[in-house]
Amino acid sequence: MSERERRTAQMDDMEISAALAHWAKAPVLDPAREAAAIARIVAHGDELASALPLPAATRRRRWWPMMAGGAVAASAALALLMAPPGPDVGTGATGAAPDMPEASFALLFTPTPDEEWY
């Protein structure tokens, strides 16, 4: 066992930290391999930028006004459908719009004077 190996066999915390800092900061590849890998990554980025006209986010933004408009229209339609009847509907007080189903039902089952006779 060499002197260096004997020392690593009993490394203290400071030595471990120093070794880790060296590992985390030293170059991990030789320059030629690193340059080749970086060139491929840059080419990939270039391909992405060229192949897609715009990021999805920008495309989504075009839909945003349409979706918002649709939501507003749907809300307005729902509000109209759910609105309570106006004061002249169904009351029969004004005679402007009598409650027709109820009127028909009454006519159907109310005996006429002739029917009452028999």
Place this chain on the structure above:
Amino acid sequence: MLRPAIDSGPDPETLLFLKAQRGDAQAFRQLVGLLAAPSLALAMRTLGNLALAEEAVQEALTKVWREAGRFEEGRSFWPWWRRILLNAALDGRRRMRSVEPLEAAGDPVDPGPSPFEVAAEDELAARVAAAMAALPPRQRAALALFHGEGLSMAEIGEALGTSAKAVEGLLSRGRAALKALLEEDGEAR
């Protein structure tokens, strides 16, 4: 280093990304040029394999380009990018492929000649690199961010999608494992 040393206003990468977010392809190209080297180094330290590291960086870039709209203006690009990159690197399939057996700890991290090998006199550095290759990728990522980037536990937690407390555990287990491997290796020689 994977981030600027001083945080004074939006860094160039954040500004470029904001332009890219608005559809500026040229800004995206410039951003990729700035990100490539430090990101490859971090992925390499995490995965210990050049092909997997390169694949992870490319996948992360694709995700950033496609999901640019999710980035909130006013935030820094770096934490977001780090998280996406490490997610890609620590993706289940890739992580499984990067695991190397303990017996391989004596071999270099990368099959090709590395500066560690070229500088043969730096025996300790080579042994540390070999021992690091035996650690789980998540521990390696935490150690690389802490000792290389100088990030806080909270920042590492953000990058790894975990709590600061969990990061403390990762770092502590990583250090203990490294120490044990080096001591074992020293005694075996």
